[in-house]
Amino acid sequence: MPCLFCEIAAGRVPARIAWQDDTVLAFHDTNPQGPVHILIIPKRHITSLLDLEPGDDQLVGSLVRRARDLAVQEGLSDRGFRLVFNYGQDAGYSVYHIHLHLVGGRKLGWPPG
Template identity: 50%
Template sequence: MSDSECLFCRIERGEIDAEIVYQNDLLIAFRDIHPQAPTHILIIPRKHISTINDLQDEDAAIVGALFLAAKELAVSEGLLESGYRVAMNCGEGAGQSVFHIHLHMLGGRAFSWPPG
């Protein structure tokens, strides 16, 4: 899929509305339209990377920025004390439905282990 057709690239470019809760030069974060928890935020890099398998060494800063944004969002969403979960799926069999890497940040309820 090309960047021009990618749902998340279209959100990043402002072509599709989303409730943006955080952004910087490397990434953008918005509320999931089908939340699986009271707080469910998707954190995506501005650079289109289809899956974890497509990451290159030069993408290390982007991946680090995703997790640092999750920590900042946990603070702003009031989740530090109660806890939160971050997850990234890789491939259709693991539940990835949009092929643009994204970190799910979920909180506001108890989670069990193992997931799904």
């Protein structure tokens, strides 16, 4: 079964794109957990955090920087936002392609879940 996020990155599955370049894609989550919920992914398939290679440091930094820029663009920088990487069944990791969640626009409790 093809990876859903790879299909979105290739343009074969529609998504509400927030931003993209040659290596990173950001799109709105179809099951948002807040008024703003954007997923930031590498276009290259990486199954999970455990599959990152030493050379992927710059790519992960790009995901975080893009999330920051989108948070500002979406007006979240004044009140706050959350960035989350999930891994594993207990964390609800259901699409096996590394992705960073940007969630904001409402009060986010702690601890989550």
